[in-house]
Amino acid sequence: xxxxxxxxxxxxxxxxxxxxxxxxxxxxxxxxxxxxxxxxxxxxxxxxxxxxxxxxxxxxxxxxxxxxxxxxxxxxxxxxxxxxxxxxxxxxxxxxxxxxxxxxxxxxxxxxxx
Amino acid sequence: xxxxxxxxxxxxxxxxxxxxxxxxxxxxxxxxxxxxxxxxxxxxxxxxxxxxxxxxxxxxxxxxxxxxxxxxxxxxxxxxxxxxxxxxxxxxxxxxxxxxxxxxxxxxxxxxxx
Numbered sequence: 381x382x383x384x385x386x387x388x389x390x391x392x393x394x395x396x397x398x399x400x401x402x403x404x405x406x407x408x409x410x411x412x413x414x415x416x417x418x419x420x421x422x423x424x425x426x427x428x429x430x431x432x433x434x435x436x437x438x439x440x441x442x443x444x445x446x447x448x449x450x451x452x453x454x455x456x457x458x459x460x461x462x463x464x465x466x467x468x469x470x471x472x473x474x475x476x477x478x479x480x481x482x483x484x485x486x487x488x489x490x491x492x493x494x
Numbered sequence: 495x496x497x498x499x500x501x502x503x504x505x506x507x508x509x510x511x512x513x514x515x516x517x518x519x520x521x522x523x524x525x526x527x528x529x530x531x532x533x534x535x536x537x538x539x540x541x542x543x544x545x546x547x548x549x550x551x552x553x554x555x556x557x558x559x560x561x562x563x564x565x566x567x568x569x570x571x572x573x574x575x576x577x578x579x580x581x582x583x584x585x586x587x588x589x590x591x592x593x594x595x596x597x598x599x600x601x602x603x604x605x606x607x608x
Contacts, residue, residue, distance in 0.1 A: 381541070411594055422585065422598045470537055476594055481527060483596060485539035
């Protein structure tokens with residue numbers, strides 16, 4: 381498995397602002413993933429972030445709204461831009477360590493947009 | 495297209511009762527992974543089990559057991575002698591070999607009544 385931390389753990393933001401969420405893992409991993417979980421809903425994959433390449437976004441998610449950085453093999457950021465109340469969600473990062481074929485998740489960032 | 499159905503939205507049982515959470519999946523792939531994750535009230539997603547499509551052996555881990563049946567495309571999860579700490583939302587997920595994408599079900603909220 382892997383030890384994954386996220387910052388911030390929660391935040392309350394104003395409409396129109398942006399928030400950057402950090403994801404740190406205790407070992408080098410090739411693939412990191414960002415998910416959104418809207419209130420009472422399941423998880424939806426936003427994008428896959430590989431080190432050294434552009435993130436791959438899922439249908440319905442665009443880079444201008446959710447820019448992602450992956451500067452090295454242990455760290456990634458997700459920015460939620462120009463936020464609206466509909467962006468209120470838990471944002472989770474996950475990693476697939478080694479060849480485990482299993483994703484392990486961070487503790488999540490609980491975002492509320494007013 | 496891949497799909498995971500968890501028909502039980504909410505389940506409540508009295509402590510020490512056994513409870514089974516249902517998961518039915520759809521995929522055109524011949525090889526795939528199935529997962530169960532637990533999300534306690536704190537919000538983090540905890541990995542419980544991964545099962546490969548070519549391994550239909552049932553698995554038991556303490557009070558937890560999983561029944562995988564390819565013939566009915568089901569991967570059900572049973573908790574024996576439930577405890578209050580088992581209260582959480584449980585997600586079933588389907589993954590492809592090689593592309594790491596996970597498709598999650600809508601989750602089952604399990605409440606164990608003391």
